[in-house]
Amino acid sequence: MRIAIASGKGGTGKTLVATSLAWWLAQRGTPVTYVDADVEEPNGHLFLHPEPVGERRVPILIPAVDASRCTHCAICQTTCAFHALLVMPTHWMIFEELCHSCGACVAACPERALSEKKVEIGTLRLGQADGLEVLTGVLDVGQARATPVIEATVASAPKERLRVVDCPPGTSCSAVASVRGADLVILVTEPTPFGLHDLELAVRMCQALDLEVAAVINRADLGDEAVREFLEEEDIPLLGTLSFDPHLAKAIAKGQLAVKASSEVRSLMSSILDYLTEEAP
Numbered sequence: 377m378r379i380a381i382a383s384g385k386g387g388t389g390k391t392l393v394a395t396s397l398a399w400w401l402a403q404r405g406t407p408v409t410y411v412d413a414d415v416e417e418p419n420g421h422l423f424l425h426p427e428p429v430g431e432r433r434v435p436i437l438i439p440a441v442d443a444s445r446c447t448h449c450a451i452c453q454t455t456c457a458f459h460a461l462l463v464m465p466t467h468w469m470i471f472e473e474l475c476h477s478c479g480a481c482v483a484a485c486p487e488r489a490l491s492e493k494k495v496e497i498g499t500l501r502l503g504q505a506d507g508l509e510v511l512t513g514v515l516d517v518g519q520a521r522a523t524p525v526i527e528a529t530v531a532s533a534p535k536e537r538l539r540v541v542d543c544p545p546g547t548s549c550s551a552v553a554s555v556r557g558a559d560l561v562i563l564v565t566e567p568t569p570f571g572l573h574d575l576e577l578a579v580r581m582c583q584a585l586d587l588e589v590a591a592v593i594n595r596a597d598l599g600d601e602a603v604r605e606f607l608e609e610e611d612i613p614l615l616g617t618l619s620f621d622p623h624l625a626k627a628i629a630k631g632q633l634a635v636k637a638s639s640e641v642r643s644l645m646s647s648i649l650d651y652l653t654e655e656a657p
């Protein structure tokens with residue numbers, strides 16, 4: 377089973393829930409891999425403190441031209457949907473940051489002047505913590521293509537283990553890549569107008585991908601009832617809530633795991649576990 381912990385809005389407590397749930401399940405004997413797919417700023421390791429086990433680089437394929445064969449016909453340029461190629465009368469250029477590694481230009485070149493070369497853009501780090509496998513994707517500084525690293529990170533987690541995926545916030549390509557194919561998406565939200573707005577976007581994203589959705593409301597004692605009303609209207613199960621707790625915020629700021637620091641988080645984890653046992657697909 378793969379459970380994605382996502383949120384339309386950043387800063388809602390997504391990593392709090394993901395790290396706590398992975399640790400909570402692992403302590404109950406479930407083989408679990410915590411997958412940090414928030415590759416632009418992975419921070420689950422700050423709370424799980426894994427011992428490093430190994431790492432490998434993540435490559436993507438980028439076209440390379442054989443200048444001796446290229447006739448500068450520009451077919452590759454017109455084929456590329458991402459405007460990553462520029463063919464001039466005497467020069468050929470690729471803008472690597474725009475390339476999506478689709479291979480269409482290589483297939484379209486009538487002179488077989490294009491081949492593919494590997495370019496490394498990120499790292500997968502594997503660690504162990506408290507019986508928990510911790511897999512972290514890290515996008516290289518300066519790289520803009522998070523999606524291939526997210527896909528490699530999620531795909532690398534062993535399928536025989538329960539996988540808890542800590543997703544990037546938002547509803548962009550990165551978020552889609554991290555939730556796609558999940559058995560359940562738990563959306564962590566907060567009862568504010570921004571929270572509601574971004575929750576609605578995240579719910580629509582999951583519906584478009586035909587994914588099961590449940591929700592957790594963080595800082596539930598602040599704000600208004602609009603998020604609860606929206607969840608009821610959409611028939612989305614509310615797995616539990618967390619109230620605003622300055623002591624928990626301090627513990628998290630010190631790198632403590634929320635589930636160890638807060639009885640309310642432990643109650644939430646029990647509720648989620650009950651739901652996974654009884655209701656989840």
Ligand code: SF4
Nearest residue numbers: 446447449450452485
């Ligand atoms: S399609 Fe091939 S031959 Fe034509 S410009 Fe591109 S690389 Fe050169």
Ligand code: SF4
Nearest residue numbers: 456475476478479481
């Ligand atoms: S591999 Fe795809 S995205 Fe990259 S340059 Fe070629 S056609 Fe464009």
